[in-house]
Amino acid sequence: MSLYSNPTQSGSAAIPIVAPTSEKEISKNVPSKYSTQDSKARTCRNLIIHGYCKYEGKGCKFNHDINKSTSPPNSPETNKSKLSVNSPVFKPTNILSTISPEVVNAPPFIPKNHQLSAVDETPITPPSAPGSPQQQLFYDSGEHEYDTDMSIFDPTISFYPSQSLTSSKPFLLSSGGVKGHGLNALANSFASLATQFSALDTLPDVTTQHMNNTSYFTSSHYVDPFLYHSQQTLTPQPLQYHLYTSPLPHVSNLHPHQKTIHAFFMSDHLREELQQKNEATLSSVNAKDFNLPEELHVYHSLYPLDLGQGKSVKIFGYPSFTYKSICNVDGLGPLLAMTGFRLTNEIAMSTIESWRRIRHANIVSIREAFTTKAFGDHSLVFVYDYHPLSQTLFDKHFSSPIQTAVQIPGVITNIPETVLWSYIVQLASAIKTIHASDLAARMIDPTKILLTGKNRIRVNCCGIMDMLAFDGGKNIHYYQQEDLIRFGHLIISLACNSLSSVNNMPKSIEFISRQYSPDLKSVIIYLISKPTPDKTIDGVVAMIASKTLHDINSAHHYNDFLESELSKELENGRLVRLLCKFGFINERPEFDMDPSWSETGDRYLIKLFRDYVFHQVDENGYPVVDMSHVLTCLNKLDAGVDERIMLMSRDEQSCLIVSYKEIKNCIDSAFRDLSRRK
Numbered sequence: 001m002s003l004y005s006n007p008t009q010s011g012s013a014a015i016p017i018v019a020p021t022s023e024k025e026i027s028k029n030v031p032s033k034y035s036t037q038d039s040k041a042r043t044c045r046n047l048i049i050h051g052y053c054k055y056e057g058k059g060c061k062f063n064h065d066i067n068k069s070t071s072p073p074n075s076p077e078t079n080k081s082k083l084s085v086n087s088p089v090f091k092p093t094n095i096l097s098t099i100s101p102e103v104v105n106a107p108p109f110i111p112k113n114h115q116l117s118a119v120d121e122t123p124i125t126p127p128s129a130p131g132s133p134q135q136q137l138f139y140d141s142g143e144h145e146y147d148t149d150m151s152i153f154d155p156t157i158s159f160y161p162s163q164s165l166t167s168s169k170p171f172l173l174s175s176g177g178v179k180g181h182g183l184n185a186l187a188n189s190f191a192s193l194a195t196q197f198s199a200l201d202t203l204p205d206v207t208t209q210h211m212n213n214t215s216y217f218t219s220s221h222y223v224d225p226f227l228y229h230s231q232q233t234l235t236p237q238p239l240q241y242h243l244y245t246s247p248l249p250h251v252s253n254l255h256p257h258q259k260t261i262h263a264f265f266m267s268d269h270l271r272e273e274l275q276q277k278n279e280a281t282l283s284s285v286n287a288k289d290f291n292l293p294e295e296l297h298v299y300h301s302l303y304p305l306d307l308g309q310g311k312s313v314k315i316f317g318y319p320s321f322t323y324k325s326i327c328n329v330d331g332l333g334p335l336l337a338m339t340g341f342r343l344t345n346e347i348a349m350s351t352i353e354s355w356r357r358i359r360h361a362n363i364v365s366i367r368e369a370f371t372t373k374a375f376g377d378h379s380l381v382f383v384y385d386y387h388p389l390s391q392t393l394f395d396k397h398f399s400s401p402i403q404t405a406v407q408i409p410g411v412i413t414n415i416p417e418t419v420l421w422s423y424i425v426q427l428a429s430a431i432k433t434i435h436a437s438d439l440a441a442r443m444i445d446p447t448k449i450l451l452t453g454k455n456r457i458r459v460n461c462c463g464i465m466d467m468l469a470f471d472g473g474k475n476i477h478y479y480q481q482e483d484l485i486r487f488g489h490l491i492i493s494l495a496c497n498s499l500s501s502v503n504n505m506p507k508s509i510e511f512i513s514r515q516y517s518p519d520l521k522s523v524i525i526y527l528i529s530k531p532t533p534d535k536t537i538d539g540v541v542a543m544i545a546s547k548t549l550h551d552i553n554s555a556h557h558y559n560d561f562l563e564s565e566l567s568k569e570l571e572n573g574r575l576v577r578l579l580c581k582f583g584f585i586n587e588r589p590e591f592d593m594d595p596s597w598s599e600t601g602d603r604y605l606i607k608l609f610r611d612y613v614f615h616q617v618d619e620n621g622y623p624v625v626d627m628s629h630v631l632t633c634l635n636k637l638d639a640g641v642d643e644r645i646m647l648m649s650r651d652e653q654s655c656l657i658v659s660y661k662e663i664k665n666c667i668d669s670a671f672r673d674l675s676r677r678k
Ligand SMILES: Nc1ncnc2c1ncn2[C@@H]1O[C@H](COP(=O)(O)OP(=O)(O)OP(=O)(O)O)[C@@H](O)[C@H]1O
Pocket: 305, 306, 309, 311, 312, 315, 320, 321, 322, 334, 364, 384, 385, 386, 387, 388, 389, 390, 391, 392, 394, 395, 447, 448, 450, 460
């Protein structure tokens, strides 16, 4: 693609249509092979395209009487039903075949996928020498012929930068976008997109044609969108992934059409949640203000996670602190530092290896453990995976005053049974994995179980007790039984909404049997029953089998939800990169000592394309805010398809017919210029 110049310059693969500026200019540009007599016999092209000619009576030599058929018999102009002002049909696909490039001294442009219609009997002007840029300038002199298969052109639209020139009839994105913006336009756009994909299936040698992006948008066969679904017998063809946008959102119940824009993107709730998590991940403090070491092994940027609560000795027997940190090697990791602990038995460190091998969705993975004196005394540091904005079960269910108050049966603060079952299923799954690895959790406590998402729990701080009270694994069965009893106590506390409920078992069980189902009570009774060799986590898993299925179902539903939200954002990265390039190029005040750089050459085309995508207005002059139009255009641009569009200057005096592929080349070349270092 060579440099573009303002429409008056040649050397472009685009095909400018330029309105004549004066009578003199008109006559100057009319090729000599047509006499004045011929000109009078031919219908003025301004009349055909715009519905009127502002030079009528002021020197334009062409015929302005639309009812007078003066065209040669074989000319497509004779088909007045398609070319009348009342029903203008405009399709420049075949215009290209009959325009002499000599008119403007430019080599002809023959698109690779150019399809000559059967009605076009005029010989094609030979292209320029092989290898030269295939270009053609289309001058609005009237010395050209139309075929009958033109895109619809509405002369009543006041400012309409461009129209899609695809021959695929159902694809009326531009006109649909202008005339019926909002929901209909949205639906039309996607229906047309789907139609084009379906058209792909009907082509005989799709793979070959698809390689040059031809078959999609230049197929002249209209394919009913509903036919798409009945094409199952055909072998699926490779698709142009770049052309996809996310599927049409459910917009039928939405009224204000602005809302449809939101429907294209991730839900606000999920976005906010993820943004808060990112914020938490990036939060930092000045280490000196908190009297923290600036570096600790391969970790730095320590950030205290238990700011309000201070040192706690009740679980581990040593004061412990939790920090978020950044690892030099692989990013984030929260640290749990135990101060005042001196590791005497080096073998205890080896227990961490067994824990490092455990990967489970309900267990916070441990990365490593090491000793340090960075906190001013002997400390043992454990490093776990970081789960931003997580809360402990204690914080969630037992920290507010109403929750810690003495439980009054029947008071609203009960945790719903479905939530309890979800906790039970997840904990049982975690404990089963731990026990199967010949380990014991020893951390089934509300302060050591993290809530990392909606009802999503993970057992935290695993492996610490094995190191603090190292016994070489001798008492593992005892600790496993203890896990089950602690598991039972945790569920009782949650069900009764009180940590002290475990001190009065009969009353608590009676409360649970009144508030919850017998199944829940049975599981609790099993968990807190006397340890026996037969009492294992497998017994619990068998008892909760049906609830597990329900939990799996919920997890899959949530997974579907997240996947659909993700698909909405799938193309963002690509499109943002493209928009960034636009931003670098468009309206640039100066480049390479040239103040008009962004307005001339290839960049002029990019500017017109920007207008085509973003600055269209409808027949009443209102901006067309059609996101699907923007997304479709950008996707086609990114894919560099051969489909051509007509770009029009803001003064409506010149048009350029150009393919997405050429615009893409222009953008790439302009961007390369900008990033080039001399
Ligand atoms: N792996 C982790 N990822 C993210 N946050 C964590 C992680 N581990 C702990 N936290 C957060 O750090 C905070 C402190 O954790 P900690 O284990 O010290 O709990 P605690 O409630 O302070 O218990 P204790 O009473 O033993 O001090 C908690 O609010 C918890 O949400």
